[in-house]
Amino acid sequence: MRQVWLCHQGTLIYVGQDENKQCLCPPNYYGNRCQYQNQRVSLTLRLQNENLGKFNVIGVIVGLVDNTGLIHSHEQFTYIPGPDCNTKFDIYLLYRDRPKDMTKNYTIHIEAYDKINLRFLTTWKLPVKFNFMPVNRESALLVIPSLHKCHTLCNSKYLKQQNGSHTKSCQCQSNHSRMISNSQDQCDCSPDSICVGIVNKRSICLCPLTKI
Template sequence: IELIEYCNRGIVIFEGKSYEKKCLCPPSYFGERCQWQNQRISLTLQIRPVGSFDNKFSIYDIFIYLIDNENEIIHSYEKINYVSSIDCNTKYNRYLLYPDQPKNTNYTYSIRIDIYEKLTSKYYASWYLYIPFPFLPVNRISTQIRIPSEKSQLSINCSIQCGTNGKCFKYFNSEQEFCLCDQGYSGRYCNTTYNCSCSSDSTCLNSSIC
């Protein structure tokens, strides 16, 4: 019983020859004994393909980002490998952690979901999720996205300037526009550079996201 309670919600391990007790914490907790709760977004997501027969047998890479609305910097992310014919009834539960604990109340955050075709790594579509009640330390959001039969097209007469390093699109579930940056660039207007650390046969979405 003592070992079970030692790490609160975590797992006890013994380190080194001295068998010193250490704790492995789940994503929702941190601290030497997993005694503090991370401020986070708890997202439950279901994904459904719609439209053509081919779309229901496609494979996608789905990226879920927690971004700040001012600079559109990615603070945490999760990746899902989605096979339409197998995973259409699956409910995914993912944690997105705020970069600071406690979180910085000077920023507002949102969730962006990008989908890429698995076999070609080509961009397909994006969704925007508003985070309600930003004062809460833990926000629980449940949603379903439906993958359209046709991929998103460039937004004509875009209201924002993406420069030469990005392209303007609309979110599939909103009239809001955003810049989809080329490899090596990030930020709201794709004017921030980064060095790609991915392998040569991968596509960089961020300095550490491949």
């Protein structure tokens, strides 16, 4: 009988002719038997759009960033307003260190781009409020505003609110990513893509529809 229980929350595999037992762990567990839980942020997202065509394809990048600007982890997914209008996106964001640095504050940065022309659409910042907890569970309904509303939102009152936990947002003062904490010349993305940031010396690239 194969001992599938050995890997707890992971998947047991057999390697080589001797069928040595190894465990493949999901992101939220680690250890040789997937017996330990990673400290993490568990995020559930739903998106809505305003005045975007239902055939738009939107690239969404989610990152866990500390108060020094360091990106700890990230995820990227594609949102199509028609088919995905009721879809919930479940994301695990891991801290870089075990255990995490309790002296730092952490924020979830979310950015949305039009995948057809790589035009920036909007950004959100969600604070991780309970830093003492090993697992933080967050959920948000994010509204992608129409472009003309982004223009009218750029006033002093709105800019003061940008550090809050609101979920309807626009980027007013810059055309490039807010998530990026390194110099753009450190990125190695292709010329027709966008560099959103760097994690563990690897670039986070947003590619057009024709590339991966």
